[in-house]
Amino acid sequence: MSKTGQKVQVSGEELEVEVDGSTEQHYVSVSGIRIRLAKPYVLDFEWVGNKPVLNQLRASWFCSHEGEKPMNPRLVGKPGVGKTALAYAAGKTLGLPVYFFQGTADTTPNDLMITPLVVETAKDMSKVEYIASTVISAMIVGGVCILDEGNRMQEKAWASLAPLLDSRRYIESVSVGLMLRAHKNFRFVATMNDDASCFDLPEYINSRLHPYIGLDFPDRSEERKILEVNLPFTDPVVLDYTADFLALARKEGEEYTPRDGIHIANYAGKLVDFEAHSGRDLDPGEAVVLAIEQILGIRQARYMKQILWRERAVTKS
Numbered sequence: 001m002s003k004t005g006q007k008v009q010v011s012g013e014e015l016e017v018e019v020d021g022s023t024e025q026h027y028v029s030v031s032g033i034r035i036r037l038a039k040p041y042v043l044d045f046e047w048v049g050n051k052p053v054l055n056q057l058r059a060s061w062f063c064s065h066e067g068e069k070p071m072n073p074r075l076v077g078k079p080g081v082g083k084t085a086l087a088y089a090a091g092k093t094l095g096l097p098v099y100f101f102q103g104t105a106d107t108t109p110n111d112l113m114i115t116p117l118v119v120e121t122a123k124d125m126s127k128v129e130y131i132a133s134t135v136i137s138a139m140i141v142g143g144v145c146i147l148d149e150g151n152r153m154q155e156k157a158w159a160s161l162a163p164l165l166d167s168r169r170y171i172e173s174v175s176v177g178l179m180l181r182a183h184k185n186f187r188f189v190a191t192m193n194d195d196a197s198c199f200d201l202p203e204y205i206n207s208r209l210h211p212y213i214g215l216d217f218p219d220r221s222e223e224r225k226i227l228e229v230n231l232p233f234t235d236p237v238v239l240d241y242t243a244d245f246l247a248l249a250r251k252e253g254e255e256y257t258p259r260d261g262i263h264i265a266n267y268a269g270k271l272v273d274f275e276a277h278s279g280r281d282l283d284p285g286e287a288v289v290l291a292i293e294q295i296l297g298i299r300q301a302r303y304m305k306q307i308l309w310r311e312r313a314v315t316k317s
């Protein structure tokens with residue numbers, strides 16, 4: 001509780017961030033209570049391929065007038081299609097710090113807020129520190145909050161975010177008696193899988209998470225670029241075969257994702273490198289077949305075998 005027992009109203013812009021010289025931790029003080037901020041996520045990563053969907057996300061956040069509010073989009077797609085990567089890339093293009101909150105089935109409303117933590121300062125000495133979640137930290141400093149895998153979070157956790165996700169843009173923290181209004185730069189996106197492992201969100205939450213931005217599988221040339229940026233050391237022939245495999249398998253209705261492709265190409269590339277290092281030769285196509293068998297399953301490798309058969313038939317004739 002605040003020292004007076006009164007609820008304090010404050011907005012992100014009004015709080016000054018102090019850096020503790022010895023620990024490098026960032027803090028803000030609200031009515032005598034010191035709150036430790038979470039750290040933003042820093043990733044060396046480049047988004048390639050689907051620019052239109054990146055721009056849709058950026059547009060939903062775009063504000064060009066004083067007082068204009070950003071939207072709170074929902075990014076939906078199959079597991080491994082690149083939702084988290086897209087959300088992070090969009091955040092970075094704004095030049096703002098990017099914070100992640102990982103939604104799980106056990107997430108409680110308190111996990112999203114400011115939680116008191118007893119820390120030991122010396123032998124037999126301890127003090128209470130207040131720790132801000134990544135959501136609260138992004139609201140204070142004016143950063144991007146990615147609520148990752150929001151579909152896993154239960155209604156009671158979502159309910160505490162309801163006032164943040166409409167034009168009010170605030171959150172109430174009971175533990176410190178604080179009503180915190182989000183910094184004007186604060187941006188929010190929830191990523192969600194469209195598989196069955198999710199909680200169906202109640203309508204009052206669904207109705208706040210708009211627009212719905214669907215992320216689909218990349219095409220052959222995007223996929224090839226994705227493989228290359230993620231696996232800069234892998235044999236380019238392995239990357240070509242993997243992209244061919246994914247394109248053919250998807251044409252046949254399979255739903256293998258860029259993440260599957262990255263695993264396959266990574267392993268196939270390692271097999272080729274390892275064999276070469278041991279003085280043996282492994283055909284990159286055969287390495288991709290083996291990698292698919294060990295990553296997706298024996299049957300799934302048939303598309304890759306088809307590609308190799310066709311290729312050999314052409315070179316023979």
Ligand SMILES: Nc1ncnc2c1ncn2[C@@H]1O[C@H](COP(=O)(O)OP(=O)(O)OP(=O)(O)O)[C@@H](O)[C@H]1O
Pocket residue numbers: 046047048049050077078079080081082083084085086191193226229230258259262
């Ligand atoms: N367009 C892209 N550019 C660069 N890398 C990409 C792209 N799309 C996907 N990836 C890569 O594919 C992998 C899977 O992406 P990501 O983890 O973002 O998927 P996801 O949809 O969030 O999956 P999950 O639902 O399991 O969390 C990552 O290694 C990511 O870097």
Ligand SMILES: [Mg+2]
Pocket residue numbers: 083084085148149191
């Ligand atoms: Mg993800």
